[in-house]
Structure formats: C-alpha cells, structure tokens
Amino acid sequence: MLSIDRSIIDAIIAHARRDHPDEACGVVAGPVGSDKPVRHIPMDNAARSMTFYEFDSMEQLRVWREMDDRDEEPVVIYHSHTATEAYPSRTDVSFAGEPGAHYLLVSTREPDSEEIRSYRIVDGVVTEEPVRIVEPTVDPHAVQSYMFGQSPTTVDYECSPGR
C-alpha cells in the first residue's frame, strides 16, 4: 500500500493539470528504507509528448545525486496519462527501472476529477496496490503562532544551549 499526504497528492495533481495535455512526470523522495514519500520533485518531461514521458538525463543525474546526498530514494515515481485511464501501459512496464518505487499514475482525462492509482512494477510484473491519502491533522491554513521555545508538540522550559 502507498500512504501519501494529501498536500503531496494535491501538488502532483496541480503539476499534471498544468502540463495537460502533455504528460507530466516527477518523483517523491523519502528517507532510504522508510517507504515514506516526503519531498515532491516535479521533473521536466524531456519528450514533451501527450503519450510519452522521459526524464531529462541531466536533471535526473542532479536529482538522483541530491537524493543520494540526503540519504533519500525515489519512493514514488509518478506520471500522468492525459487521455487514457490510470493504468500502466506496456511502455511503462518495459521501462520501469526502480523496483523499490511506487509507480503512481494520475489520469487527467476528465476535466474535473482525477483518477489516482499506484502500482509496483518488478521484473515486468505489474501489481496494483491501494493508495491511502493521509489528510492533514492540523488545518494548514489556520494562523498559528508559538511562544519562543515551544513547538506544537514540545515545550523547552530550559532553552538550554547545549541541546
């Protein structure tokens, strides 16, 4: 199962809508071994096509190195299908090179609703998995302020410099 925050899904959908009718693609990185997608990285579709996507090789090197430096891995690799359903095509299966990643597909075929599905693709075998979208527990739009030395979950009474 893929668990992913609502804010990241919203950012992916916004990217897919922005690039429609071309296919949009990108990565969500997370700490190695965590299976937790936390950092959304929209990528250029070097193919700029309605039916095909390809990461730009130099951008990919930069992003993959950055993930390496931060002890991250590509937890989610996403792209959009702009005229068909959100199911991996034969092309997607043939080119799936990250066996540990969740392959997320967003279909922007319908103008006001999105289909979001996730797959594992290992050795050419496609397995669909459920997607759990984690809703924010704190209203991100609410105005909040915290006293010095406090955070929503902790209060540092000492404000000691050594910690």
Next chain:
Amino acid sequence: MAIEVRIPTILRTYTGGAKSVEGAGDTLSALLTDLDSKYSGLRGRLVTEQGGLHRFVNIYVNDEDVRFLGSLDAKLNDGDNVTILPAVAGGAFGFAAAAALLGRSTAPVR
C-alpha cells in the same frame, strides 16, 4: 587505473548488492568489459546485441551524459566517476510503437 562506478538498485544483483564498484579501462567499452569479467552479465544489461548502449539506461562520466562523449567510445581517465542510472520513461503510448518511432531497440532494459 581505477574508476569508481555507481551501480543503480536494479543492477545490484550483479554486484552482490554493492552500490559502487571499481573498474579499469581507457574507454567506457573497456570499462564495461572489465566489469563484466568480475560481475558476469552486467554488460549485457547495458549494451544491446547490436553493440550500442541501451537507450533506457543513462551512463554519466563525472557530470556528463556519455551520449555527448561518444557513447561506448567515451574516454576515461584515472579517478573518473561513472554513474549508471535507469532512465525513467514511459507513458500511454504503446511500447512497440514508441520504440519504432524513436528508432530504438525493442529489447526491454531488464
């Protein structure tokens, strides 16, 4: 002469799980032949039967894509870093049609 080669997850089955290995050679082709003598089968995942680089593998020497350095003929020097990444590509278009359109081998990178 030692060249550090970074291996992507999908090819680590060939290197006993190692993320990075050392090889030798004054061209990319020679390096891959050297690596294949230690990690049998690795070269076949990167080079087609026709002797070209698989389209859906990216290989970099330092910060350059080898496609701009002469592909398999790219020159290597002691201390260079070589990075192998699976190209990320796909889409709604049928695989055979895409391969034909792009003039690429239909052999999947596996």
